[in-house]
Amino acid sequence: MLGDKFSLKADLIIGIGDLSNLTGVSARQLRYWEEKKYIESVTDGKSSARKYKFEMFYKVRAIKLLLDEGLTLAKAAEQAEQQRQKVEICKKFVNAVFTDVVIEDPEKVLGKIMMGYLDEDQKRKVVGIVAEGRSYIEVQTKK
DNA sequence: GTTCTAACA
DNA sequence: TGTTAGAA
Known part of the structure; x- marks a missing residue:
């Protein structure tokens, strides 16, 4: 066995x-x-x-x-x-799609997921946010 | 000892 | 489906 x-x-x-x-x-x-x-x-x-x-x-x-x-x-x-x-x-x-996973809260197992860029010049970054009670996708724009 | 197939109270 | 039987 x-x-x-x-x-x-x-x-x-x-x-x-x-x-x-x-x-x-x-x-x-x-x-x-x-x-x-x-x-x-x-x-x-x-x-x-x-x-x-x-x-x-x-x-x-x-x-x-x-x-x-x-x-x-x-x-x-x-x-x-x-x-x-x-x-x-x-x-x-x-x-x-997941480029990297960043641990922000080891205790609660929360963090953000790097999902690449929307455009070639990498000004708009797509990030998956895994927060307490809610998770969503966010587009972070760089000037 | 375990697993196989085939058959049946 | 469980439980036998005899064989591998």
């Missing part, structure tokens, strides 16, 4: 038993969900035992949460996949 502590590496591979224990979803269900193409496992070719990328943990957990809310498996799986894609789009956006 998976140890009590483990590093959250993106390339972490876990077995069906671990995924089941981690999510509370039975191995039987995991196999069925895969058969229905709701989730997928990686096959190492050597054994027939299923292996899962750690990202699959998030998806299985998302499906289970939606299932517990009363959605059907099909609906839960569909929503979970859409959530995953939305997060994926946000990641792309953050990586592409």
